[in-house]
Amino acid sequence: MTTTHGGITEIDYAAMIRALNQVHYAGETSFYTTAPLRSCEEALYRRLGAGERILDVGCGAGRVSRAIAALGGDIVGIDINEAALATARATCPNGTFVHGSMNALPLPTGSFNQVWCLRFSFNALATEAERAETLYEMWRVCAPGGTVLVETFNWHYAGRFGLVRIANLLDLAARAARWRGQRRTGSQPLPARDIIYLANKSSGAAPGYAHLTTVQELHLLAAACGIQQYATVTSEKGVLSTPALPVRPRHRQYSMWLVLHKPGEQV
Secondary structure: OOEOHHHOEHHHHHHHHHHHHHHHHHOOHHHHOOOOOOHHHHHHHHHHHOOOEEEEEOOOOOHHHHHHHHOOOEEEEEEOOHHHHHHHHHHOOOOEEEEOOOOOOOOOOOOEEEEEEOOOHHHHOOOHHHHHHHHHHHHHHEEEEEEEEEEEEEOOOOOHHHHHHHHHHHHHHHHHHHHHHHHHHOOOOOOOOEEEEOOOOOOOOOOEEEEOEOHHHHHHHHHHOOOHHHEEEEOOOHHHOOOOOEOOOOOOOOEEEEEEEOOOOOO
């Protein structure tokens, strides 16, 4: 069993982050009950999802599932947060919502043509093991000829005048200094590229956790699942291209999209 700083196990760290995010996302349901599809999400549905069976992984309060269902889409939402699912069911009573973890989907193999994990739900996973398990699970439930889409926060995002990138690097240096000074106490700083952020969707919501990914990390996760040959890491604009346009290793935009095309013909 591997450990993080301070001797805490990955299992304990994952449980701690999961509990933090349960409270965070439960507190933001009021925002997600009215938030619409983004233009890129509607374009993805028009290009990839119309007439297909879609799985919305990390559906939360049902923002994407509710809007796709209103467009006539065949979509199922899954989330581990019971409070968010209760909101999703209340606001979309004709929808289908399943309680379950992303890294152990309680769904049959090959049962969805499109498997989407949008708006950074993937970044809520605290450990490399959880992220690899989740990617494999999404690949497993995707039907032959289908597509898996994973949208993630980008560690190399520069922000205006490069200020976000500078802040991230300064934070990383500060963590290293704190760890050098506190390592004898057994304290537990967050691993590199893991952040705690203030809620900005609903007033009074608790802080949330996110792991900031890189292009290289997404490729390595696909390789760990044995599916790297089917993977492209692209941008919001590039994901709408055919084929998806790969980005450079130090892609600087706000988000990245991992696109996996499963070989075979759809049934």
